[in-house]
Amino acid sequence: MGRTMRIRKDDEVMVMSGKDAGKAGRVTRTEPKKDRVYVENLNIVKRHERPRSVKDTRSATAGGIVEKEGPIHVSNVMLLDPKDNKPTRVGVRLTKGGKRERFARRSGKAL
Secondary structure, X not given: OOOOOOOOOOOEEEEOOOOOOOOEEEEEEXXXXXXXXXXXXXXXXXXXXXXXXXXXXXXXXXXXXXXXXXXXXXXHEEEEOOOOOOEEOEEEEEOOOOOEEEEEOOXXXXX
């Protein structure tokens, strides 16, 4: 069994390196097998898509150049601490009930 990613969907993260370094956003999707995350409105890439025709013409997708979020390696993002909104590492600890919980190493606050 492989290691799990400490960044999850709907987490607020800051990009630490690359063309969007210093920008923050919400994680919309994760790919644990590839160690990638997709952050809302960051790492925008252009894709050429051909028009798709579907039986229902209202739901047909238009072709052309489409801008969408590209993947970012999980090592290039850091979770934002809920206490002071600064980047922090993520730790995992056991609660008194024996359940695992993620916490911000900067403040110790549970996520």
